[in-house]
Amino acid sequence: MLTVNEETCVGCGWCQTFCPQDALHAWGYLEIDYEKCDECLVCIEFCPTDSLSMTNS
Amino acid sequence: MGQKQEKYDAVVLGSGIGGLCSAALLANKGYKTLVVEKLPIIGGRCSTLKYKGFKIPTGVVAVPMSGVLRSIFDDVGANFDVSPITVPPKYLIDKRIIDEPSDGQPLSILSRFCSDEKEVSMLKRGIEKAGTWNAPSNETTLLDFLHQYTGNKNIISYFNNKCDIFFTVGAHEVSAREYFLSHTGSLKDFQPIGFANQGSISLMKALKKAIEAKQGRVLTQCRAKKILVRNGIAEGVVVEGKNGETTILATAVISNTGPKKTVALAGKEHFDRGYLKQVRNMMPSLQMWVTTISDRPLFDVPFLFTLKTRRLLTFLSASLISTGLAPEGKYVHYSISGPATQTGPWNLKNEVNLHIQDLKDNLPDFNKYGEILHVGCYWGELPTYSNTPIAGFNNIPQKTPVENLYNVGDGVAKEGGFSCGSPGCALTARIVVEDIENRFKPGQLF
Structure with missing residues (x-):
């Protein structure tokens, strides 16, 4: 499951622009739409603050 | 190994x-x-980020x-590959639009904010002295410096806006020394500016x-x-x-x-x-960028500076200069806001909402034709400036x-x-x- 580290995420919204599924939305903080996210990992590659990761849940 | x-x-x-x-x-x-x-x-x-056919800056725009x-x-x-902006900016204050005077005289716009010519003249002399003779201490804020000459709210809002845009801190926080040294240093290169096509x-x-x-x-x-x-x-x-x-x-x-x-x-x-x-x-600073798209320009000049708002500092109609930033027939606009103080703390969601509210209150065409495409905040681990020039x-x-x-x-x-x-x-x-x-x-x- 895609997880955001709220301590380091600044809400820059870069991930939103790279997500092929349009599953991410930044509005001062990041919202993840888990219905749309297909765990492709693209957002993790492009996150400038290393705030995104995949966790087991 | x-x-x-x-x-x-x-x-x-x-x-x-x-x-x-x-x-x-x-x-x-x-x-x-x-x-x-x-x-x-x-x-x-x-x-530059590409999103739904539009281009979004990650910071530098002009x-x-x-x-x-x-x-x-x-x-x-x-x-x-940069196109210069040849159209002078406009200022929005108390719902009025003020044009930049075209006389080429520095700070002649101050007379449009304040009718007391003697007060304006004293302020201009003080600024000239700080620029050419001796910049104030790094411990002095620009607001303290200005208060020696004026208490005019419109004039202060003008300097506040300039400081928030160029230094990411308002006049009440920015180092007066950095402000003046920058004006005689690299900031003077900022005429004219342009957008990368x-x-x-x-x-x-x-x-x-x-x-x-x-x-x-x-x-x-x-x-x-x-x-x-x-x-x-x-x-x-x-x-x-x-x-x-x-x-x-x-x-x-x-x-x-x-x-x-x-x-x-x-x-x-x-x-x-x-x-x-x-x-x-070192203190990192926060700014917020909102990208708005539309089928028509939402303002008639590339640079609108918004004074006395809650948070909004400027509204850039970038498509008026660089047509490569939006699909054909579409327009992209970037607006920037900063918090009331860079020392925080901030509620980022509220900060974004105050920015949007300012757009709604000050730009009639935003309400009618604008659509928000993207919101980007830069602070903390990815700051706007990593060493904000706060006094001291x-x-x-x-x-x-x-x-x-x-x-x-x-x-x-x-x-x-x-x-x-x-x-x-x-x-x-x-x-x-x-x-x-x-x-x-x-x-x-x-």
Whole structure:
């Protein structure tokens, strides 16, 4: 499951622009739409603050 | 187990303006140069995101047409694809639009904010003296300086707006010294300014091309893991790319990652306590960028400065200058806001909502035709400026206590070097490359 580290995420919204599924939305903080996210990992590659990761849940 | 090893004259960590300008200048002088960037895209805060056919800046949107940044492009033969803005800005205050006077006189706009000519004249004299004779102390805020001459709310809101845009702090927080030294230094290059026709990333790509034309290399998705230091001297870096770890031996190590990360990568045991204290005291600043799209322009000039708002500072109708930023027939606009104080704390969601409310209250066409495409906040780990020029702040030098280890970028802007923005970052590259040229010739390690 895609997880955001709220301590380091600044809400820059870069991930939103790279997500092929349009599953991410930044509005001062990041919202993840888990219905749309297909765990492709693209957002993790492009996150400038290393705030995104995949966790087991 | 033996690790892969490569040798360079200089290795640059990070591909922001400071990093790529340094690398381009060095490669152009014959130094074997490598740039490593952890992300798949180059440019850092001078890059461009593409989203639904529109281009969104990651920070730098307008650049000066002349001055230090431009001179670097000229020196290294990089294409400076920028269209100048020839239309004067407008100001919105108390729901009224005020035009910039076209008389070419500095600060003549002040008379449009205040009818007391004597008060305006005294203020202008005070500003002239601060610029040409002696800048105020670094401990004085610009607001304290202004209050010697005026209490006019419109005039103060004008300076507040300028400070918030160029220095990311309002007049009540910004160092009056930095304000005036910047105005006589690199900030004067900001006339005229322009928009990169294909977004700011095109400028970074042009520098990359210039580096590669001189046998330099720019590697993306290649992360610096450690700066190697022995006996107080930098010897290179360990990087991790797609093919595992490589040791890069280099005579000079230039970090564009910010002083805090530089210290973390090298290990704080290599830095004296005074330097570590300066780095610890750096205060990152926050700005918010909202990208709005529409089928028609939402304002009639590229630059609208919004005064006396809750948060909104400026509304840029970028498509009026650069048509390559939006699909044909569409328009893109960028608006910028800052918090009431850079010392925080902030509720980011509220800050975004105050920005949007200001757009709704001040731009009638935003309500009718605008659609918000993207909201980007820059602070904390990815700050707007990493060393905000709040009164009392310290300028951190480009040279670190570790020999041959330099920082470039806004975190080590020169005093009066316009800490914010592209010229300040480019200037740090110039300073560092001149120092390297004075200290060693290409090929020292080979």
